[in-house]
Amino acid sequence: MTNFLPMTKDDMSKRGWDQLDFLFVSGDAYVDHPSFGPAIICRLLEKSGYKVGIIAQPDWRSTNDFKRLGKPKLGILVSAGNLDSMLNKYTAAKKYRSTDNYSPGGQAGLRPERATIVYCNRIREIWKHTPLIIGGIEGSLRRFAHYDYWSDSVRRSILVDSRADLLIYGMGEKQIKEVAAQLSAGISIENIRDIAGTCYRTETLEHLWDYIEIPSYQDVVNSKKDFANAFKFQYLEQDPIRGKTLAQGHGEQFVVQNQPAMPLTTPEMDEIYDLPYQRTYHPSYTAAGGIPAIQEVKFSIVSHRGCYGSCSFCALYAHQGRIIQARSTESILREAQEIVKMPDFKGYIHDVGGPTANFRQPACEHQMDRGTCRGKQCLFPNACKSLDTSHTEYLQLLREIRKIPGVKKVFVRSGLRYDYLMAANDMEFLRELCEHHVSGQLKVAPEHISPKVTKLMGKAGKETYLKFKKAYEKVNKDLGKEQYLVPYFMSSHPGSGLKEAIEMAEFLRDTGYNPEQVQDFIPTPGSLSTCMYYTGINPLTEEKVYVAKTPHDKRLQRALLQYRNPKNYELVREALVKAGRQDLIGYEAKCLIRPPRNKQNIAVSQPENWNKKRRLAPSRTQHSKTKQTRKI
Structure with a gap:
């Protein structure tokens, strides 16, 4: 017997178990490390005395894989994994990702789209009345009616579409311990309605007293103003002490969100991170090359x-x-x-x-x-x-x-x-x-430098970044160290048009920084920026916000942030002409690109001092072979 949690019937037999108390179904491979949510929840239940097993990345094309560990006594827990399954599968351009760092050997395609819903519907085919509880980042951020970028539509609460009994939002430790205690005490899942940090479905709101009913699913589908208003309440009431209960209609039923769970105390945090994790992936994945995601956190x-x-x-x-x-x-x-x-x-x-x-x-x-x-x-x-x-x-x-x-x-x-x-x-x-x-490098995230955009992002302006940059460079000079600042920038965030993207390009020109990677804004469920992206409204101020939505408009902005790349020349030129900034096309030091070649494909003559004027500081990223990645 290994010290990993059971993944097979044989593992259960070695522990002398005939039946689990809880079955955890995960969209990620099983990594027993405190950076992976399923490991934390399962280890915490184990410490509380429950028998817990894991089915990781089941074959969803039939019900067979879900039966592997048998019917659990108390309930089934479902999570899509450490990332939303749609974000895990698609890029900002809605193209398939070639790898999945949370799967054996980085293999893509081992989980379905909208994994939480798919897994739950398969489970309901087998066990219709077993308590079914969903959580994780996918469940947490899709708990209300929400905009889904990949289908370009407003979708219902994931609690409704999954047919689950209960949704745990947030990190979930306090909630799962209380849910487990009530189920163990014989309380039916339909009567577990009072736990902070959970959502449930109900046909009436008569049992509630101090709550806010936000615009319904039908309202937010039909009106972007109602969508923005609903999000505003979700955003402002997201507090464990002063936050109110929220309710949202979905046809003939309501999704009710209890106020958030209280923060964990320091002793509670210590308890979670002191659990007996194996700190690596399950040995069954070794032959496939292991799980790449562990390398970042091991x-x-x-x-x-x-x-x-x-x-x-x-x-x-x-x-x-x-x-x-x-x-x-x-x-x-x-x-x-x-x-x-x-x-x-x-x-x-x-x-x-x-x-x-x-x-x-x-x-x-x-x-x-x-x-x-x-x-x-x-x-x-x-x-x-x-x-x-x-x-x-x-x-x-x-x-x-x-x-x-x-x-x-x-x-x-x-x-x-x-x-x-x-x-x-x-x-x-x-x-x-x-x-x-x-x-050798310190990575920071100014994201943008246009005041209009940074205000909508809730980020500090370029003056603060330049002040820090100056201090960082001075300290390293005093230490005699050659260390570089690597800033991350984002293109196509709500509020950013060609004018703001050009402003960003000019900043990069003036600072001599050449970003090798730029993150396109991805409207993921649950964020304020996603609400602005979908509605064109800042829900907190009700002001209108410009949004670049077409793939071509996004390409223009991204190209401007990487204007030195020859492959982006035509896009940069198009953007500058479209914005009326032909002054940035030429041979002067302030220009971003040269004029186009003439019809005979002969370059227009250049001033003798062209190279001298255009000499730029080397890209900071050229001093390291380290691959740059963004946290999502």
């Missing part, structure tokens, strides 16, 4: 959850919440010591952080009593006066990990909010970051 440590950065294009606020939930230093050090003992550890901790690395404590002391501020952000447009900007505890944590015997280097690779660091004005932290925790 030697990394999650120090906290949550993010109060509130970027509009990120739905993290709706999943992990805005209140930071941190592990203790002792728990983190224990995990670091376990990593050091791993046979293939080479001395390098790849990351210590969370969604935002330097958010290690709640934004302010009021949040745990009053909740987050309704309709306000902690960092945008300026840092709140109550914001705790101290980096002292995080810096001390990094120092402690560096002291562990066997640790050669501790990197910080998860998102770093430079605007938060600038608000703290903590040059001691920046110096130690550059001296000990950067591996």
Whole structure:
């Protein structure tokens, strides 16, 4: 018997089990590591005394694979995996992805589109009355009627389409323990309606008292204004302390969302990350080459959850919440010591952080009593006066990990909010970051530089980025280190037209930076930016927002951000002409591209000082062979 959770009947027999209490069906391969949601939920149930087994990436074309471990006693849990299954399968251009990092050997095609719905419908064919509970990022962010980019339509709540009994949104640990306790006590799934962080279906709202009924599915399908209004309530009430119950009609039934679950305390976080994970993929995947996704996290440590950065294009606020939930230093050090003992550890901790690395404590002391501020952000447009900007505890944590015997280097690779660091004005932290925790490049995400776009993104403006860039370069110069800043930029975000894309291109020209990769905005379910993309309305202000929607318009913007690439010449020229910016076509230093060749395909004569004027700083990315990736 291995220490992995059962995946076969033989595994169950070795444990002396005839029947499971809970069956977990996952769209990802089974990786027993705390960066993978199914592993956390299953290990937590196991510690609570329940018999749990996993069916990972079942063949959905029939019901056979779902029967592999038999009918569970208490319930079936379903998750599409660490990513929304549509995002996992398709690019921003709606083309098939060639690989799937959460599948054996990176093989694509091992999960269906809309995996949560498909799995649940197969399960209902077998066991019609077994409690069926859905969760994970796909379930969490599709809990209300939502815009689906891949079908370009408004879809019903995933709770309705999956025919599940209950939906757990958010990270789910508190919820699953309570759901399991009530089911174990003999309470029917139809009567489990009072758990924070869950959604359920009902035919009446008579049992509710302090709630908000948002525009129905039928309303939001027929009216983009109603869609924006419904989203506004979802966004503003997303708080575990002050948030209200929400209800949305779906034909003759309602989807009811209880207020979010309370944040985990530090002891609760420690309990979760101290569970007996094997910290790798199931050995059955070895022959196929393992699971690629483990490589990014195998030697990394999650120090906290949550993010109060509130970027509009990120739905993290709706999943992990805005209140930071941190592990203790002792728990983190224990995990670091376990990593050091791993046979293939080479001395390098790849990351210590969370969604935002330097958010290690709640934004302010009021949040745990009053909740987050309704309709306000902690960092945008300026840092709140109550914001705790101290980096002292995080810096001390990094120092402690560096002291562990066997640790050669501790990197910080998860998102770093430079605007938060600038608000703290903590040059001691920046110096130690550059001296000990950067591996030649520091990746940051200004995303855009046009004030119009950064305002809609909820991001700091270019002045803050340039201030940080100057400080970063000075510190590295003082240290005698050749380390580069790698900024990520996004094209076609709501609010960005050709004018704003050209503004971005001019910024890249002036700073001498040549981005090898640009992320096209993808309207994923649950984000504020997705609401703006679909409706053309900022739901918080009701202002109209320009949106580039056609594939060609998106290509024009993307090409402008990579205007130096010869393959983009015609697109860049078209964009500049269309925007009336022919002044950027020529031989002057400020020009982005040269004039086109004449009819005889002979280049127009160039001034002798052309090369001198056009000499640019080398691309920062040219100094590293490291492949750049974006967190989704």
